[in-house]
Amino acid sequence: MIQLTRDPIDHAALTELVRKPGCGAVVTFLGTVRDLTGNEETVALEYEAYPAMAEQMMATIADELRDRWPVAGVALVHRLGRLDVGEVSVAVAVSTPHRPDAFAACRYAIDRLKEVVPIWKKDIGPAGNQEWIHPDASATN
Amino acid sequence: MILQVQLFARVRELIGDECCSLELSTGSTVATIRSALGSRYPQAKDLIARSAVAVNCEFAANERVVDDVDEIAVIPPVSGGGR
Numbered sequence: 610m611i612q613l614t615r616d617p618i619d620h621a622a623l624t625e626l627v628r629k630p631g632c633g634a635v636v637t638f639l640g641t642v643r644d645l646t647g648n649e650e651t652v653a654l655e656y657e658a659y660p661a662m663a664e665q666m667m668a669t670i671a672d673e674l675r676d677r678w679p680v681a682g683v684a685l686v687h688r689l690g691r692l693d694v695g696e697v698s699v700a701v702a703v704s705t706p707h708r709p710d711a712f713a714a715c716r717y718a719i720d721r722l723k724e725v726v727p728i729w730k731k732d733i734g735p736a737g738n739q740e741w742i743h744p745d746a747s748a749t750n
Numbered sequence: 751m752i753l754q755v756q757l758f759a760r761v762r763e764l765i766g767d768e769c770c771s772l773e774l775s776t777g778s779t780v781a782t783i784r785s786a787l788g789s790r791y792p793q794a795k796d797l798i799a800r801s802a803v804a805v806n807c808e809f810a811a812n813e814r815v816v817d818d819v820d821e822i823a824v825i826p827p828v829s830g831g832g833r
Contacts (some may be wrong), residue, residue, distance in 0.1 A: 741763070
């Protein structure tokens with residue numbers, strides 16, 4: 610399942626969705642809005658996507674998972690719009706017969722998603738200050 | 751030919767629109783698009799230089815020739831993730 614949504618992500622339902630009789634392992638990753646980056650306080654993040662390309666690239670990542678690991682079920686869901694601290698912005702759920710593959714596939718999926726899928730976030734601070742996060746590729750933060 | 755270019759995130763805000771039209775000659779490439787956008791919107795030039803360009807929802811190299819039926823978008827760097 611691949612989805613962009615403006616509604617809260619029902620991650621328990623996604624975990625259930627990928628559970629299969631042939632799978633002894635399910636790994637679910639949740640990305641949540643963090644209150645501090647270094648010393649900078651965040652009160653909310655606003656997510657924006659290029660929806661057509663984002664969904665296409667998320668589907669490609671799911672295909673890559675199935676090529677590399679014995680994945681039976683996979684769900685990739687990203688939320689868009691304004692999210693408060695603590696809310697779930699992204700969820701990845703993966704099931705495989707054994708746990709090493711489930712961990713590896715889930716890790717790959719979230720890393721790849723954050724690297725290539727056209728979804729951006731704007732950091733909103735306590736004074737109403739706003740900043741798009743467009744890191745320099747050469748920077749190591 | 752007239753090309754429509756979709757804009758997102760800070761590039762969208764710097765240019766002040768979700769989309770812009772460029773009039774380019776036939777045979778223009780992704781590099782032509784970058785250069786045309788940079789001259790027209792100097793305030794966004796640096797960020798566009800750090801951005802990717804997508805043609806029909808796929809990342810495209812500077813040499814890629816574009817046509818007016820192509821869906822074109824500027825893709826500023828994504829957040830890449832909370833390492």
